[in-house]
Amino acid sequence: MKSRAILFTAMAATSIATCAQIMTVNASKVIAHIEPLIYGAGAEDVNHEIYGGLYDQKIFGEGFEESAEVHLAGFSTYDDPWYALNGIANIETDAYGSLVYDKQHLSKGSAEVEIKMEDGNTIAGFIIHTSDISDGENSFNGYEIALNTYVKKVFIAKHRQDWQLITDIETAMNPSGQWNKLRVDFDGGNLRVYLNDKLVRQYNDIHNPLTNGKIGIRSYAGSSMFRNLKINGQKIEFKGEPPYVSSMWKAVGSGQYKHDDKNAFTGKYAQQITGKTGDGIANTGLNGWGIGIEKGKKLNVALYLKGDAGQVRLSLQSSNGQKEYASATVTGIGKEWKKFETTLTPDQTDNAGRFVLQLGANGKLWVDQVLLCTDAYPFRADLTEAFKNEHLTFLRYGGTMVNAKEYMTKNMIGSRLEREPYKGHWYKQATNGFAIPEFVEFARKIGAEPTFAINIEDNPTDVLALLREIEPYNLKYIEIGNEECISSSSRKIYEHYVERYLVLYNAIHAVYPDLKFINSAWWRKKHLDTMEYVFRSLDGRCDFWDFHPWTEIPEEAIKAEKDIALMQSQFLKWNPQTTMRCAILEENGNTHDMARALAHAVMLNNVRRANGFVPLDSPANALQPNEQNDNGWDQGQIFFSPSQVWMQPPYYAQQMAATNHQPLLVESNCDLSNLDYTATRSQDGKTLVLHIVNYDNSGRSLSLNLNGFGEIGSIKTYSLAGNDEGENSPKRPERFVPVVTTMTPSSNLHLEGYSYTVVVIEAK
Numbered sequence: 001m002k003s004r005a006i007l008f009t010a011m012a013a014t015s016i017a018t019c020a021q022i023m024t025v026n027a028s029k030v031i032a033h034i035e036p037l038i039y040g041a042g043a044e045d046v047n048h049e050i051y052g053g054l055y056d057q058k059i060f061g062e063g064f065e066e067s068a069e070v071h072l073a074g075f076s077t078y079d080d081p082w083y084a085l086n087g088i089a090n091i092e093t094d095a096y097g098s099l100v101y102d103k104q105h106l107s108k109g110s111a112e113v114e115i116k117m118e119d120g121n122t123i124a125g126f127i128i129h130t131s132d133i134s135d136g137e138n139s140f141n142g143y144e145i146a147l148n149t150y151v152k153k154v155f156i157a158k159h160r161q162d163w164q165l166i167t168d169i170e171t172a173m174n175p176s177g178q179w180n181k182l183r184v185d186f187d188g189g190n191l192r193v194y195l196n197d198k199l200v201r202q203y204n205d206i207h208n209p210l211t212n213g214k215i216g217i218r219s220y221a222g223s224s225m226f227r228n229l230k231i232n233g234q235k236i237e238f239k240g241e242p243p244y245v246s247s248m249w250k251a252v253g254s255g256q257y258k259h260d261d262k263n264a265f266t267g268k269y270a271q272q273i274t275g276k277t278g279d280g281i282a283n284t285g286l287n288g289w290g291i292g293i294e295k296g297k298k299l300n301v302a303l304y305l306k307g308d309a310g311q312v313r314l315s316l317q318s319s320n321g322q323k324e325y326a327s328a329t330v331t332g333i334g335k336e337w338k339k340f341e342t343t344l345t346p347d348q349t350d351n352a353g354r355f356v357l358q359l360g361a362n363g364k365l366w367v368d369q370v371l372l373c374t375d376a377y378p379f380r381a382d383l384t385e386a387f388k389n390e391h392l393t394f395l396r397y398g399g400t401m402v403n404a405k406e407y408m409t410k411n412m413i414g415s416r417l418e419r420e421p422y423k424g425h426w427y428k429q430a431t432n433g434f435a436i437p438e439f440v441e442f443a444r445k446i447g448a449e450p451t452f453a454i455n456i457e458d459n460p461t462d463v464l465a466l467l468r469e470i471e472p473y474n475l476k477y478i479e480i481g482n483e484e485c486i487s488s489s490s491r492k493i494y495e496h497y498v499e500r501y502l503v504l505y506n507a508i509h510a511v512y513p514d515l516k517f518i519n520s521a522w523w524r525k526k527h528l529d530t531m532e533y534v535f536r537s538l539d540g541r542c543d544f545w546d547f548h549p550w551t552e553i554p555e556e557a558i559k560a561e562k563d564i565a566l567m568q569s570q571f572l573k574w575n576p577q578t579t580m581r582c583a584i585l586e587e588n589g590n591t592h593d594m595a596r597a598l599a600h601a602v603m604l605n606n607v608r609r610a611n612g613f614v615p616l617d618s619p620a621n622a623l624q625p626n627e628q629n630d631n632g633w634d635q636g637q638i639f640f641s642p643s644q645v646w647m648q649p650p651y652y653a654q655q656m657a658a659t660n661h662q663p664l665l666v667e668s669n670c671d672l673s674n675l676d677y678t679a680t681r682s683q684d685g686k687t688l689v690l691h692i693v694n695y696d697n698s699g700r701s702l703s704l705n706l707n708g709f710g711e712i713g714s715i716k717t718y719s720l721a722g723n724d725e726g727e728n729s730p731k732r733p734e735r736f737v738p739v740v741t742t743m744t745p746s747s748n749l750h751l752e753g754y755s756y757t758v759v760v761i762e763a764k
Helices: 380-391 438-445 460-469 491-511 527-536 554-574 593-610 649-659
Strands: 006-007 021-033 040-043 077-078 082-085 088-091 096-106 108-117 123-131 141-148 153-160 164-170 178-185 190-195 196-204 214-218 224-231 234-236 249-252 256-260 270-275 279-283 291-293 299-307 311-317 324-331 338-344 350-359 363-373 394-397 447-455 477-484 518-520 544-546 581-587 616-619 624-625 638-640 645-648 664-670 673-682 687-694 701-706 714-721 740-743 749-751 755-763
Touching: 021 196, 021 687, 040 338, 040 581, 088 096, 096 224, 108 123, 108 214, 123 153, 123 178, 141 178, 141 190, 141 214, 153 190, 153 196, 164 196, 224 438, 270 279, 279 311, 299 311, 299 324, 299 544, 311 338, 324 338, 324 554, 350 363, 380 438, 380 638, 380 645, 380 649, 394 438, 394 616, 438 460, 460 491, 477 491, 477 701, 491 518, 491 527, 491 624, 518 527, 527 554, 554 581, 554 593, 593 616, 593 649, 593 687, 593 714, 593 755, 649 714, 664 740, 687 701, 749 755
Parallel strands: 006 701, 021 701, 040 394, 040 616, 394 447, 447 477, 477 518, 518 544, 544 581, 581 616, 624 638
Antiparallel strands: 021 664, 077 096, 082 088, 088 224, 096 214, 108 178, 108 224, 123 141, 123 214, 141 153, 153 164, 178 190, 190 196, 224 234, 249 279, 256 270, 270 363, 279 350, 291 350, 299 338, 299 363, 311 324, 311 350, 638 645, 664 673, 673 687, 687 755, 701 749, 714 740, 714 755
16 A cells, blocks of 8 residues: 655645645535434345344244255256145245256157246246256256236247247236146247137247257246146146255254144244154254354254154254264153253354254154354344444334335234244245344444334334334334335325325324334436425425435446435425435445445535435445345445454445544535545534545545644544455455554645545644
């Protein structure tokens, strides 16, 4: 890193260093007040940042709600796993998966199957003449004939390790949640497609046709179920092979297993184990990446059991079971569900171990709701420390997870292990072990002001029950919904949101009149007539309008300032006396690199210049497990594995800004291109802080013309610099971190190329 130097001239002095550009700061001219809650972060259970991360629960799949992943006889599976129950093959996914029948290789014939989808995004159907298939979105050759019940279309596409849409046909079909029968008659590249026994399209591929291969089924962009598969009139059974163990667990020993939907303690399923001493199940944590075990660090166990086995042995082991680090036995198991608790203290360290539950005697056992945690429960201690060190002033809990139909507050109160799980958006088998009460507790623990979003269809009585439970935490902000109306600009959709907002607002405000309310209607600058409708409907009953800008690179953040200014001008146009302001509860992007860090630093400058119009700002997302990204959002500030925590450049940018907050914006000017900056000052005028973003690849030299500030006592700079795609890794966790330098008032300020620099000047 190059040395940094700075030239300062007090009062009205104008000394200029050779080859340095001039930045003029008038520290005595205050032009705006800066709110203290602009240093936020967004927390959401996306990419398992909560369940599997911040939530200090080492077991993943503790409620056994995940289907029993079994091998389907005669089939090969690709990408996300398939399951079979009562002759129905199903896949639970937000991505894609294929199931290919291996026993026939055809050039001519007929295939039919019945399909049911719950998600409006899902496209599901046949893949014909399939060959050269492997894991991957389009890693196969073949024709895809599939349907989507939401848009009521049948799609015909061709894959040659890619995707080429041939045609889509709009036709009548049964809606989501009902079965549709799809049939394809094929002869080489000649395809005849039937839906519910009606011919909907005949297509003959004359351009390099695919002529033979295997037959499979595929689901894309969502979950689906298939039954009654027939190939050339012969029914092909979807028959699973044992063991039937919930898919986040593995069988240990040679017992008999049942994924039991008749005897669950919570949710829909419990795991049944029948066998002899030593038979059982093992769990290796989030998506099987291993459980972090530390020598001498006690882990607490709580679980619910019933059965006639009498006793159960619990242990911590190496991933292959060859080494055992700790064990305990629980006894007194009976015919009714009962909670059991014990501790395990390992005698060795293993960063990727497993938890094992085994029968202590011959018999039958049911198990549900298994908890393995440290004394820091429900918060992982090292992640909590990382949050504290970021010096956040604001924390938001919300996002698309809120829009799931079953995201309801009635299941978020009371004992954590007895709360009902729900079908989530990002993860279908979502847990309420960490919910809104835990979030609010955590925000207060790290010294941040909390807010959270609730589903717009929630019951006001249930929401009030939740608010009563968290009263000791003195909640000040609440958001109704998340990114509502984002999928459509239809006036009716906005009207429904307004209706639901007012139902919830009226009930909550009557009991908690001091709460500040945030509306989440999607802001559309091209539909200002609809925006005016929402504004006028909620003005006086809404304190903030949530705005989610895209801020992946500095240039996008610079453009966002105009959008904020437009929003403010429209508010004042519609009502010059309005008190409604803007809250940025998600700065979004697909990255966690240096470009994203600089973009956030620019957004903070935007917010400072907005003079209080944006008092809340939180980039997404707060944290992310390493190499466990399963939905595309790759924007965590804090990264972690079972045994390590490290920070990405956006974390350090936020830390630098929050640590050096001052409440007054003062006048500053500089003509240098690709430079974004603000100058802030303390109330007593003794501290001046400059926030300078150099989003040019070249280094710059600045000379400061400093007016209205006393004699300089000390100068310190904090600089975060690197290439635009720079990020930290577990092997190089501090590759991009702030460099702190103490300066003298006698030389230029050097800005590294692609950098964010905070300059702190103290008066004598």
